Amino acid sequence: MRYAETGVNLEVDLSRGSVERVKTDPELTRLHLGGQGTAAKILWDRVPPEVDPLDPENLLIFSTGLLHSTLVPGANRTAVDTFSPQTGRYSHSLFGGFFGPEMKYAGYDKFIFCGKADDLVYVWVNNDKVEIRDAGHLRGKGAQETALILKEEVGDPHAQVASIGLAGENRVYLASIEHANSSASRGVGVVMGDKRIKAIIVRGTKDVNVAQPKELAEIGIPMYKEMYDNKECGDSMAHGEGDEFHVDNFAWGNARARRKNFFSKEMEEEWVSLEDRLRMRWTGCHNCPKDCHQAIKYPGRMPYFQKCYSKLTYAMGAFGDLDFDYNIIGITQEYGMDAYSTPQVIAFAIELYEAGILTDKELPDFPLFDREDSDGIKVNESRFFYLVEKIARREGIGDILANGVYAAARQIGNGAEEYDHNTIKKFEQVPIKLNYVNYPYFLMYATGEKMNITQIEGSFPQAPIADKAEREEFVRNWDAAPERFKKWFLAWEPRQNPSLEASVHICDWNEAMHYIDDAIGTCAFLSSFRGQFGGRPPYHIYNLPAFITRASGIELDSDELWEVSRRNRNLVRALNIRRGLRRADEKPPADHWKKREPENEQKLLDMYYEFKGWNNDGIPTRETLDRLGLDYVSEDFIQRGILVEGEDDLS
Amino acid sequence: MVTVEDCSKKRIVKEIKVDLDKCIGCRACEMACSGFHAVPKFSSTNPARSRIRVIVEDRKDVYVPVRAGDYTPAECNGRNTYVINGKEYSECSFCTASCPARDLFKAPDSGLPLRCDMCADDPTLPVPMCVQVCRSDTLTYVEREEESREEVTYDEVESGLESLANRYGIDKVADLVARISRTKS
Structure with a gap:
């Protein structure tokens, strides 16, 4: 039996009008956990760089997170992954609400769309029954208007809908996918429109099983209260x-x-x-x-x-x-x-x-x-x-x-x-213009591939605490942080940058937590985004392994969880490297800061690449890739001449 | 309903109060309920198996958690629409019945009706699971003592007699009833 996941992906070929339920390899779940991680693997295997984002061969993947539909509160963010016509590169967006959990109750970990329909369609997934239906009557309709019409049409008020509006229909690159109270953006709406999918409506009534029921409930049930009482999580600014x-x-x-x-x-x-x-x-x-x-x-x-x-x-x-x-x-x-x-x-x-x-x-x-x-x-x-x-x-x-x-x-x-x-x-980018270059942020802007700083920043505080006693108090209760960050935070004075070394680690930790969230489906407001204000995210690198193990049966500790995020991060990087991303692309908006430190910035990049096991051009080395079990990536890189065998670490 | 009076005594009434204004529509109650009633306990979740469902019409601002009540073999022959504080609710939004008109409160595989048992367990939970996870206080649990007339309904008498008849034959049961009625009268 598969735990936490269903072990089945739904493949929909819109050009042929065919639908297939495909069993997945549990080993891939162990390696990537799910969500963005397994989606990246599918994109790597099936969408080579020769495919234009608006070619029928591009895939549009909706992924549940590994912990969706379990008693782990706040795991509900659905990942949408594809290649974007705006950037020509990997596109990833998440949306909250109820869609991913409903997908899982219908029996699927992912919906994978390929091809293009001749004209506007909607896809109705009712447990095992899947239909591609004409959506001519929905042309030009609003995204939520569409959702209301479809729930009525299929006669199921409990069904969940993800839809596009006029912008997606017209292949506007800024188009979003709308669902209930949430939306996905950054290049995914246009691909849904290009595939001529007006909406996906899903309803599921199957069980989702977990590996260690009693043990999961023991830590899952108290989280409702802990999260509710914790004023530093959720959208505290809303x-x-x-x-x-x-x-x-x-x-x-x-x-x-x-x-x-x-x-x-x-x-x-x-x-x-x-x-x-x-x-x-x-x-x-x-x-x-x-x-x-x-x-x-x-x-x-x-x-x-x-x-x-x-x-x-x-x-x-x-x-x-x-x-x-x-x-x-x-x-x-x-x-x-x-x-x-x-x-x-x-x-x-x-x-x-x-x-x-x-x-x-x-x-x-x-x-x-x-x-x-x-x-x-x-x-x-x-x-x-x-x-x-x-x-x-x-x-x-x-x-x-x-x-x-x-x-x-x-x-x-x-x-x-x-x-x-x-x-x-x-x-x-988010419209922020500041005075003095910030080292960790320089690295996050330059090297992040989730395209929006909010999807990269978040675990290390944005600002230091001036008062020494307060600072010490903060660090004492900072359960979410690995030890090294406590030392760096204690040494951090106002109007200073953390050291170059600390900045490298801060960028790495910040993005690592997002890669974990985006694989297991937990919301960044409870985890990866929330440590930076107050330092008390309900989920962090030290308590997440227990939730993952008890739900899915996959045994792992904090180090191994970090290793999975590293694997997913490098695989996403590989998708973009194969599409031409290099060091020259890795810079913040030129006027993001008035006062820059070009020399230190380049030093930061050098150090970061080295820390990540990437070569001087930002390409993961063969050694790095092979150690992460991504040897199929290094082989491809060598075949394409992106890495040169024997000298990849020097190139 | 016509009742047969038996005797008067005190009993504990368990009640879940629902404050519709507080519901954020998270459906944690459905998750906790379906987990608790899974066999083995918490081994799976499935809102379709939950004995509490949140009826949501988000564009109309309708959020109504409803607990599963009795099974009924027939749907209503007329339904009311209620307007409360300017919001329109269908009668079904408040109805607890497992009925043919909708797929609420029926086990997904067998179609058998589901019914809220207030998490009756051994030992009994101090507070039902749905209330435990409802942090917005939409659901609150109240226990109160009530004078009650223990009631036996004709329905129960009838189904009891019917099963006796099925088992022992209608003649035997009729003889028995006749004999008892002679001694009681």
Whole structure:
């Protein structure tokens, strides 16, 4: 019997219209645990670099995490993995809610889609029964509108739906996949649209078994209370407290300027009262006691769920206000557009217009700015509404902007490239502009492959503690941290960088925890993202092995768990190396920090690569790959001339 | 329902109060319930086997945890819609029955009806599992003492007699009833 997992993947070939249930190799679960890890293995085996992301041969994989549907609270994040047409490289996104758990109850660890349907379809997975159905009647429908129609259509209110809106249908690169209270972005929505999948609806009524029932319940059941009582986990910034942090520290407009001390007491009062009026309820994801999502009813809009920083991304991009943000998300979520990158693309276009690079010819009937704000800055809310419509429909200039800032800047030309200042590896980054280079963050931005800093940072605190006694107290209770980090944190003074050596380890630990979460399905807000504020994540490297072993029967300790994350991390790196990623690509946005230390930054990269067992160009060496059991990768690298046999460590 | 009075005595009434406003829709109650009732205990989870289900219509802000009650062989011949605080609820959202109109509260394989037993166990749990994991306090457990008239329903009498009849034959049972009724009257 397979424990925690089902041992079955669902393969759907949309070109042939065929469906197959395929048994998986338990050895792969032992090596990668599941989720992103096993998805990376499938992408490696089946999607060679010659395949363009918009070729039918590209795969779109929905993965449950190993711990989904067990009594381990907060394991519900579904991973979506593919190759992105925006970056040409590996694309990975996670969404919360209820979809992955339902997949498992239907009897599947993964849904693997290949090929392309002739026209829009939806896939109905009802336990063993799987149908590819025509979705002509859903064309142009909103993502949640689609979910409601489909639940009605299949007659099952308990079914879970993942769908795309207009943006995905139109192959907008910024398209998201929407589900219940969550969404996946960063290149996965466009591939779903390209495969002509409007929606997937799943319903499952099968058991998911665990290996050590009593022992798992003993540690699983108390976690509900522990997590609920722990105020430093979940989206602790969602409940109002995060507004000041984001408003004062993140950059406005086209990722330009910080407005320190912009947030005021009056704003806070006004915002809290607005949210109280708009919010129907706080809600959570499957089997998790935290309530990180607001159900919002904005007048005239379909009710939607707001999470994380999206309540400010549009407002700050447009120099607008909170009401505007809640208003426009009502549209963009139905269109299925990523709330991080979309506002940046639009703010970029508005700057081009102001600079005369885009004109009324490209933007016919482009609205005037709405008003000037208290600092005399132009507010661009109407322009945002205008451009959202153009992009979602790929209409006029929207057809270019829909490719993201990097590609659009080059297509528009005429100096537009200068305005693309906040992308790396062709992808929009969180708009943060700071003063002095931060060593661990330099490494995370440069070498991370999850494309958004929030998916890379998170275990080591963002800032030191000034007071020595407080610092010591913090370290004393820091169960989540390996010993070496306690020493480094104790030595860390304000306005200093941790040492180069410490920074290398910090980057490694931070990303390791994300690779673990993304394999087992636990939410970053309970684990990999949450240590950086307060240092008390409910899940960490020391207590996770027991949950994994008792649920799945896979025996492993903390070191072995870290080794799995290393394996998955190197396999993901290999996917991108095979598609051309090299050291030259590994840099933060040029203006992310005003004051840089080029020499130390290169030293950091050297040290990090060496620590990771990568050569000077950032390519995992044969020795590293073979030690991790990825010898099929090193063989491929040698065959392709990416590594040279015998001298790979020197190249 | 027509009842036959037996005798009066005190009994403990176990009750789970449900505060719909507090529900975050996480469905932890379903997980804990299905785990607890798995054989062996906690060996599997499956919301479809849970004796508590959260009825969710997220765009209408409807979140209603419902515990499995009795089996009924027929569906309602008319259903009400309730509007509470401006929100529309179908009567089914509050109904505890395992009935032919929906797939709630039926074991997925056998189709046999499921019924909440308040986690009756040996020893009895101080608080049912669903309440234990409900941290938002949507579900709270209350025990109170109540004067009660122990009731025997005709349904139970009838099914008891029927099984006796099946086992010993209707004639024997009829003779027995006649004899007893003579001594009692």
